Amino acid sequence: MKHNEERKRRFRYYTLNFSGHKARTTIVTMMLAVAAFAVITGILSVQLITGGGQKSIAGRILHSISGHSLGTMLSQELPMYAASAPAAKAAEASPYPKGIASMLLYVFTDLDTSNPLTLLGYQIPGMAVADFKLLTPDPEYDTPPTDHEFGELPPNLNPKPREKVDPVKSDKPQVYVYHTHNRESFLPDIGKTLADQAYDDKKNIEQAGKWLLAELENGGTPGMQTTTDYWQFPYPEAYDFSRPTVEKVLQEQKELKLIYDIHRDSGERDVTTRKVNGEDYAAVYWIIGGGNPSYPKxxxxxxxxxxYMKKMYPGLSRGVWSRPYNANFDTRYNQDLNPNMVLIEIGGPFNTLAEVERTSKAIAKVTAAYLKELQDAESNAKVQGVPTEK
Known part of the structure; x- marks a missing residue:
């Protein structure tokens, strides 16, 4: 009996021999893998810290990983999860590449295997336009916004920024206007004839913001505008330059109810012009960017x-259009910074500043009507003791 107890108490031990070729290879491989992971993580971190846009690999990784992505991966492996998971809303359906392999391809190449437009949009002019989706179905809203195409750039379009301009603002502004593509201009007013030359550093879309805010001020609604020059190539990357400005304004101005990034479309005159009460107006597109948590709002x-525009100025609007994540550039349009942000495109290269002025003042009246609705809702909520959403 004693002999059996002694046998049970014996310890077993193993000797690991790292002198062998396979063991050394395994250790070196593991160390290299850890080092590579550390280097890649460091590079991605630097991109994020230095403000790399969504087109950077780090930005695309963060942009691709979401609750939808996790749900997609889980549903591929767990049939019961796929059966019980709630169906995505129409506006949120298929917002990211499906499958791990497809997602990795998108992260490193911008190509989505489920959407051929991500490939064709690079090669065939005009294909990327089809990436816009109409959110306000209407027989009149049949033409999506048009992407800009550049030929040989005239001398006044040198990407070197002009002197920074201080913000134009009033006390406790409720509406903030800025212009990511601030040099978008109008051919009749700058003496040009080709659409790809409709850009100017003085007579440009910034005028629309000034007219809009002046009209609001006349009605008692304070606003502010920044006219910093964000002229940058590649053209879509201007959003990375306007983003810090918007972040700073949002931190400083807590009373803002609406934020407008005002642009000019690139369509032909028959598309970008509307007759209202016998006068020509520059047509309006409302643009919403996908790929951000503020999208529904x-x-x-x-x-x-x-x-409101439909009621007050019938025919002036070309509808609300969204551009999903899979377009060829950052489709957030900085709208992830605030749920009350809208990108507006006014007119096209063949419109005149006079037509843009009429439309800008119309947008101001539409804005005032919307703000009054918000004010009435807040007043009713206070009377009823209901907390209001900001």
Whole structure:
């Protein structure tokens, strides 16, 4: 009996021999893998810290990983999860590449295997336009916004920024206007004839913001505008330059109810012009960018503004259009910074500043009507003791 107890107490031990070729190879491989992971993580971190846009690999990785991505991966492996998971809403359906392999391909190449437009949009002019989706179905809203195409750039379009301009603002502004593509201009007013030359550093879309805010001020609604020059190539990357400005304004101005990034479309005159009360106006597109958590609220705000314009200026609006994540550039349009942000495109290269002025003042009246709705809702909520959403 004693002999058996002694046998049970014996310890077993193993000797690991790292002198062998396979063991050394394994250790070196593991160390190299750890080092590579550390280097890649460091590079991605630097990109994020230095403000790399969504086109950077780090930006695309963060942009691709979401609750939808996790749900997609889980549903591929767990049939019961796929059966019980709630169906995505129409506006949120298929917002990211499906499958791990497809997602990795998108992260490193911008190509989505489920959407051929991500490839064709690079090679065939005009294909990327089809990436816009209409959120306000209407027989009149049949033409999506048009992407800009550049030929040989005239001398006044040198990307070197002009002197920074201080913000134009009033006390406790409720509406903030800025212009990511601030040099977008109008051919009749700058003496040019080719659409790809409709850019100017003085007579440009910034005028629309000034007219809009002046009209609001006349009605008692304070606003502010920044006219910093963000002229940058590649053209879509200007959003990376305007983003810090918007972040700073949002931190400083807590009373803002609406934020407009005002642009000019690139369509032909028959598309970008509307007759209202016998006068020519520059048509309006309301643009919502996908790929950001504020998308549903952004779309709701734009749809309400579009509704007011339909009533007050029938035919002037070309509808609310969204551009999903898979377009060829950063489609957030900085709208992830605030749920009350809308991108507006006024007119096209063949419109005149006089037509843009009429439209800008019309947008101001539409804006005032929307803000009054918000004010009435807040007043009713206070009377009823209900907390209001900001």
């Amino acid at each position: 952004n779309a709701e705000v734009a749809t309400k503004l579009d509704g």
